[in-house]
Amino acid sequence: MKKEQVANCQFSVWYPLFKKHTIKSLILPLPQNVIDYLLDDGTLVVSGGTEHTQHSRNNNSDSEEEADVQWSDDETTTVVTAPEFPEFNLKVQEAINALGGRVFPKLNWSAPQDANWIALNSSLQCQSLSDIFLLFKSSDFITHDLTQPFRQCSDDSLDPIINYELVLRKWCELIPGGEFRCFVKENKLIGISQRDYTQHYQHISKQETSISFSIQQFFWEHIQHKFLNEDFVFDVYRDSTGHVWLIDFNPFGEVTDSLLFTWEELTSETSLTSSHTEECTALQDGPAFQYTTSDVTVQPSPCLSYRIPRDFLDLSTGEDAYKLIDFLKLKKGQQEEEESSEDEAEPPVPSV
Known part of the structure; x- marks a missing residue:
């Protein structure tokens, strides 16, 4: 497998040649600040939502990329807000609307198929930039595209220059x-x-x-x-x-x-x-x-290895109240056992 062969498989290279034989799609250049956001391995904070964008602008007008700090009498709470991309968000939403309001997203080569577990109904169907970001930032396939697309190539030539693109494909219910x-x-x-x-x-x-x-x-x-x-x-x-x-x-x-x-x-x-x-x-x-x-x-599906346990997901989202109650009871029991062990381990106080 040569680097040139991999480069030729980019969506924007082959789509114009076979456009009439495939699903209608739109291609948007990916800005560098969006690429940086996708590669940021910090806290997963999803950007791209309309309501969230307006909220962020009102509460953090000085710097859209800095964290908000909320003060209370007892403690300081740091709320991390995602960077916003208003121009790119507008272009993406216009493209989604032009494709019927629902799209299948991918990059130059890969789709985030390893991250469908994190999406609603385990589907790659997206209706907004925030839906796309959630999948992309959770996908190892997308990270591979952005960081090492030529890793398994046999030739030692310089890597071709890649212009990264967001590909939006009209959503189709494929069996x-x-x-x-x-x-x-x-x-x-x-x-x-x-x-x-x-x-x-x-x-x-x-x-x-x-x-x-x-x-x-x-x-x-x-x-x-x-x-x-x-x-x-x-x-x-x-x-x-x-x-x-x-x-x-x-x-x-x-x-x-x-x-x-x-x-x-x-x-x-x-x-x-x-x-x-x-x-x-x-x-x-x-x-x-x-x-x-x-x-x-x-x-079994090879993508199963990318998922997290269902119980963990239910706990983190609060979807299963009974699991959360059982988990809290377990933690309380463990805490009581630890306190009891500490009390037994304390040496007796000598009498005077």
Whole structure:
């Protein structure tokens, strides 16, 4: 995987070439102060909300980036307020409105799919800049884009200059069972994998031949020899009518999830079309098609490792009052035990 190949997979590079075959999107340059805010690893304070913006302006007009300090008789309380970006916020909101009021956000390469646990309803659907910031500041995928996009590249040349951009895609209700990842080597489609391998979708095994053929036909007509790289990965969505839509491009390398394949299989000299296992069906003279064949072969989502325990989230948000009560009772019991232990450990006072 070369740095140039990774750079060619940026959204703003391929979108103009395949605009009519993918979801309508808008691209906004990312200001440096926004990048600095996203990379700030301090307290998570979300910026971008309209009401919060007005409140911050009224109460902190001298410096929008400094903390407010509130004084009381007994103690001093520091309230951290997020920096505001009024011009950028306005541009983002205009773009969101132009796309129907709901968008799917991403950067040059990645979407914050590892952070959907922190969003309402575990969805990446955003309606404001604050929704986007919450996901971006919670995502390791976004941090990778901003800090080390060429880390796994094999060449030692200078890193290409990257102009970071916020990509807003019109929100579409995609059924996970219709998403597929396709692997291309030397401009030849060598493999197709079910995108959401955490579920077993019966229609895939029943429609295996038609799904593979429609994806191959889409590749031959619209993708092959038109993308800038010879080796690459692209994601598609096949709707209920059999129509195929382009979703994204990714580098052909370990930085991209190989899903139900392994990168050893994909990069070996042996053609994938000659393999045949319980989970992988190779169609004659076509790419290997790999999918979850039954509930027994379902695998956990790789994004689970980025989540925090549900109980911890319920406690922190106060969504489950009973868990909070039990937690307070536990803490009180521990405190009483510690006090009791300290009293027993104190030496007796000698009599005079």
